[in-house]
């Protein structure tokens with residue numbers, strides 16, 4: 001099912017009226033889109049979390065009214081359940097959920113009260129929104145592992161060789177999905193040239209595989225290895241892969257997303273600027289080569305499932 005969506009950010013203290021939102025819904029449909037995302041953070045009156053309701057925030061009644069008026073439009077909630085939690089953390093009742101007291105914008109995944117709060121937020125969202133899709137944001141989590149309990153868990157996970165403790169903590173918080181695999185590279189990221197805004201420390205977002213961004217993970221059944229490679233350069237790039245103890249057993253699948261330039265996008269009524277192709281990937285030997293301006297996702301079956 002194609003999804004054509006744009007997102008409206010309500011989280012910067014926007015005070016939308018119902019009429020204001022109706023205008024956006026009309027515009028969405030007139031433009032040939034079938035979905036609108038509402039980026040919520042703390043600006044939604046979650047029924048179970050009354051202490052965070054700010055003045056003029058979006059209410060369940062408003063969402064229900066829009067859903068009954070715009071039956072062909074999918075209204076997709078965007079919530080944040082770890083980073084970008086500052087709207088909750090700086091409300092008095094939310095302070096104990098923070099990873100570091102009065103610093104940053106991340107909640108602590110080791111605090112049972114926060115985990116319960118995250119479940120309440122998700123349940124309220126599912127109760128109110130009829131959308132088949134709920135977007136759960138997991139970004140801005142650079143504080144992960146800074147409180148004493150998270151630090152202890154990270155150290156405990158890392159007793160096992162090859163385990164990235166923070167990635168495991170993160171994976172456990174967001175559920176039993178893909179299992180992250182630590183990536184080591186021999187090409188560090190250059191220092192960021194432009195500082196980014198408030199509360200963003202100087203962090204290197206990419207993997208040590210510059211100029212490529214590489215992430216790898218095991219499928220939930222631990223029988224395949226998935227590797228995603230983003231090449232945002234104008235040259236084909238090759239890199240070597242050392243799988244450590246893992247052994248793939250045959251060729252795999254490859255999904256490749258590419259466009260003519262970095263700004264390529266799909267626009268309504270025009271031929272697609274970005275395409276996704278599924279191909280067969282030859283068996284993994286020593287390296288992979290990825291074309292310019294592309295995202296490639298490989299999946300290779302493993303000789304033995306990993307414990």
Ligand SMILES: [Zn+2]
Pocket residue numbers: 099107108109110111145146147148149150151
């Ligand atoms: Zn913590």
